Amino acid sequence: MKKAELVFIPTPAMGHLVSTVEFAKLLVTRNHQLFITILLTKVPFDSKVEYYIDSLSASSSISQRISFIVLPYQEHTSIDANPLVFITSFMEDKKPHVKNALSNHFHHSKEAAATGSDSPRLAGLVVDMFSTAMIDVANELGVPSYVYFTSGAGYLGLLFQLLSIDATVLYKKDFSTSTTELISSSFENPVPVSVLPDIFLEKVSAEIVVSHARKIRETKGVVVNTFMELESHAIHSLLLDGTYPSLYPIGPIISLKSNNFSDAGYSRSDILNWLDEQPPSSVLFLCFGSTGSFSENQVEEISTALENCGIRFLWSLRQPPLKENKEFLPCDYEDPKQVLSQEFLDRTARIGKIIGWAPQVDILSHGAIGGFVSHCGWNSILESIWFGVPIAAWPVEAEQQLNAFQLVKELGLAVEIKLDYRNNTSLYDQNEDGIVSAQQIELGIKRLMGLDNEARNKIKLMSEKCKKALKDGGSSHSSLNNLIKAVMDV
Incomplete structure (x- = not known):
């Protein structure tokens, strides 16, 4: 089997970064022909993200088959108070840096191959649920794209449902403050509008989240940090629909090592x-x-x-x-x-x-x-x-x-x-x-x-x-094997 490389592009937020690194570690542990490069980017207002990225890029102990590239920092002129607006715009602006980083990285790989080195081929891009702008980069490179969805399958199903309804009704005041319930195939019970995500209830955010959902539908597969035994109803509803990308529930992906980022010296x-x-x-x-x-x-x-x-x-x-x-x-x-x-x-x-x-x-x-x-x-x-x-x-x-x-x-x-x-x-x-x-x-x-x-x-x-799901023969173990096969067979 030939070597293959996946490029991960996470969102620069602690919950997304830590989970992405754990996912990468799981992949290279499972298949020794798989290599991963993670593109990291810092944000101007989160010192914890900066510290974590610096510690990753300086570490040599994670895996010899996981490498990190820190994208050039640039001052983002419009730091919007709306986090979704900001991060979507921020990642869109990073596309030229991602293209340049990939061009340099794989140019060096081709040079190594010319000297007889068995360099891995680019097998695809794995983008975060809020980094869907990078799907365009994958399309330009002619490689598959996958989304790493760091929330649950129920939420993913609800996102896809937005594509088939008039999302504008969600942020009308008379609707969002009522006792109306939403029927969703990914939930057994009707979902009260009062528990819908904030981003569904505001015009600009709702339009952005619909655009993310639409981009996710374009990918080859969605990797979800969940497991069948936890969200069986939601997962089955997504699998039975038949119009969505391949689904890979491979969780729980968590880091069992704590990071202490206290600002005030709590020990x-x-x-x-x-x-x-x-x-x-x-x-x-x-x-x-x-x-x-x-x-x-x-x-x-x-x-x-x-x-x-x-x-x-x-x-x-x-x-x-x-x-x-x-x-x-x-x-x-x-x-x-x-x-x-x-x-x-x-x-x-x-x-x-x-x-x-x-x-x-x-x-x-x-x-x-x-x-x-x-x-x-x-x-x-x-x-x-x-x-x-x-x-x-x-x-x-x-x-x-x-x-x-x-x-x-x-x-x-x-x-x-x-x-x-x-x-x-x-x-x-x-x-x-x-x-x-x-x-x-x-x-x-x-x-x-x-x-x-x-x-x-x-x-x-x-x-x-959840622990059985990760063991040999478990639901998440099998799903991860299916993902690796899809990546390696391209």
Whole structure:
């Protein structure tokens, strides 16, 4: 079998980058004739992405058959407040750099081949779900393109459904604020409009996401970070349709190695040492992802709920972006007293710990963790399932509301705090200021940490299934073999 090379073009966001690298490692482990080059690009406002890219490009220990090319940095003149608008435009502007990088890379490969070296052929481009502009580059090169979809199959099915309906109805105010439900073949239950992703409910974003879905339909295959046992209904609906590209559910793809990117010196060892002192399954972990943060009023409601519950907790508390400093992502508080009262900190000192950026994998894998209040980002969901930790769903943005609906209503793997929460809006059923009350938070926490929590038993069983899916003969193992065969047979 001849050597083949895939070029990966991920979106420069931590959840996408880490997952992409793990996917690449899985591929080269499975087939020794396969080589991968990952094109990396930095964004002007995310120091964690920059640090991660620098560490990847300097590393020689990942694999001899995975290489990294850092694309030239250029100042992006229009940093739009809408993340989807920004990242779509940003990746579109990177097309000339990608073409140039590929031209140089494969020119050197041809020179090596001329001297007798057995250089791999370019077998295709694997682009991120938000990097679909690069499908045009693959077409120009005359090679197949694949999409790596870092969310779930249910969301993918809903994206494809947008192509067959009038998407403009989704962002009409009378529709988006109603109790209307959407019938989707990728979900067993009708989907309330209130849990549709934010990007479906705003005109510019809806048009962009439809364009991404249309480009994904052009590809040879879609690799989804999920597994059959988790999303059997959604996966079967996509497979049965017959009009979509080949589908490869190969998950869960997660990194079992934590990165500690704390801005304020929170120590990973300090966190784990504290957990070591707690009883098994007694600690509630609260974390809302790399972009999750709350107003001071909402933080006060959370602190009241935690104190009323009287349970042990580990809270990853992050400061909202400082717009006056042109920051776009949350950062760590220098001192939790900036937002929490000294009285609260004193009263909960023996049972609670406040941290900033969290080494999430290390925390979820610890035996002291008994529950996870989560924003329901897809990577966090997969990590929670892997370690068998039940979730209390509190989505914040993007497709997280849909993920939360799926976890609670479709799969029974989580309990609800607030499925249709929208940070800094009052479109949905919160109170006038968009605040979830301490009483509602407390109720969700008590359901989550209760011994009779059915979600706890279900997620333990799903944890076993996800690990079996990756083993020889498992559903994801077989799907990955099918993908490799498709790549190598071209």
